[in-house]
Amino acid sequence: MSGEAETGVLTAMLLAHAPAERREALEGLADLEALLRSHLEAGQTAWPSVPLPPETFMRHLARHLPPDDTLAQALHQLHAADLYLACACAAGDAQALLAFEQHVLKKVPSRLGQLSASTVDEVLQLLRQRLLMSASGTAPKIADYAGRGPLAGWVRISAVRAAGELANQEGRQELFGEPPESLERMLSPEDPERVLARADSRQALTESLQAALARLSERERALLRMHHIHGLTMDRLATMYGEPRSSLARRVVQARERLLKLTRLELSSRLKLEGRELESLLGWVSSRLDVSLHRLMS
Structure with missing residues (x-):
C-alpha cells in the first residue's frame, strides 16, 4: 500500500501543499481524512453546479491553516461550504461567480x-x-x-x-x-468588527499588540520590521544575514506566528473572549498585520 493510500487521498493533498511547519501537527490529527472529506462534500452539496478539483480546494485550505495550537479547533469549525465557493471564485469559475452574485452579494443591500x-x-x-x-x-x-x-x-x-x-x-x-x-x-455577533466598534476594545487590541511585540526577541522584531514595514524580500534578508533564503523565510514566519500567538493570549485576557469570536478577531488582526506593525513599529 502506498503512503498516499495509507494517509488518505485528501490528507496527502493537504500535506503536499501545507507549510512544512504545519505538517507534523496535521499528521497528528485523528480522522483527518474523514474531516477533509466532509468539508469537500459540504462544498459540493451546497454548490452542486460549481466544479472544483479536490486538490485545488486542499491547496486553498492549506494556505489558510492557522497556528498549531488552534489547528484542530479551526479545522472542525471551518465554514467549509463558504470556503469552497470562495476558492472557486478566486479561480475565476463562472458558475461560482454567478452563485456568489446570487447568494452573497444579493444580500448585501439589506445590510x-x-x-x-x-x-x-x-x-x-x-x-x-x-x-x-x-x-x-x-x-x-x-x-x-x-x-x-x-x-x-x-x-x-x-x-x-x-x-x-x-x-x-x-x-x-x-x-x-x-x-x-x-x-x-x-x-x-461573530463579526470581529462588532467587537472593535467599542472604543475600549480598540484600545485593548492596540495594547495587546504592543504587549505581544514587547515579548518578542530583538531579532524577531527586526525581521518583522524589515519584511513587513520596509518591504525587504526574503532574498534581500538572506543576503543581509548571510543565511539561506529558506532559513530566513522560516524565521519570519515563526516570528509572525509567535506575535499572533502572544496577541491571542493578550486579547483573551483583556477582552474575555473565547471560541469563534476570539478566532475571528485574531483572523482580522492577522489579515491587517502589515498596517498594524507599520503603526506600532515605525
Whole structure:
C-alpha cells in the first residue's frame, strides 16, 4: 500500500501543499481524512453546479491553516461550504461567480441601512472589483477569506467599509453619524468588527499588540520590521544575514506566528473572549498585520 493510500487521498493533498511547519501537527490529527472529506462534500452539496478539483480546494485550505495550537479547533469549525465557493471564485469559475452574485452579494443591500439605490449600486460594483478581480498578477481578494466565519459576514464587513469610503467622497453626508452603534447594527455577533466598534476594545487590541511585540526577541522584531514595514524580500534578508533564503523565510514566519500567538493570549485576557469570536478577531488582526506593525513599529 502506498503512503498516499495509507494517509488518505485528501490528507496527502493537504500535506503536499501545507507549510512544512504545519505538517507534523496535521499528521497528528485523528480522522483527518474523514474531516477533509466532509468539508469537500459540504462544498459540493451546497454548490452542486460549481466544479472544483479536490486538490485545488486542499491547496486553498492549506494556505489558510492557522497556528498549531488552534489547528484542530479551526479545522472542525471551518465554514467549509463558504470556503469552497470562495476558492472557486478566486479561480475565476463562472458558475461560482454567478452563485456568489446570487447568494452573497444579493444580500448585501439589506445590510447597508438607508442608502440610495445609486449608492448601493456603487458599493456592489466596488465589491465586485475588489473581491473578484485580480490586480498586477495577484489573486483576487476573495482568496484571502479563510473560512473562520461566515462568508456573508466577511463580505458585509467589506461592504460597510466601501459604503463608508463613498460617504466621505465628494462632500456626501457621513454614513455613520455614531460609528459604533451604526456599525454594530450591521454586523453579526461573530463579526470581529462588532467587537472593535467599542472604543475600549480598540484600545485593548492596540495594547495587546504592543504587549505581544514587547515579548518578542530583538531579532524577531527586526525581521518583522524589515519584511513587513520596509518591504525587504526574503532574498534581500538572506543576503543581509548571510543565511539561506529558506532559513530566513522560516524565521519570519515563526516570528509572525509567535506575535499572533502572544496577541491571542493578550486579547483573551483583556477582552474575555473565547471560541469563534476570539478566532475571528485574531483572523482580522492577522489579515491587517502589515498596517498594524507599520503603526506600532515605525
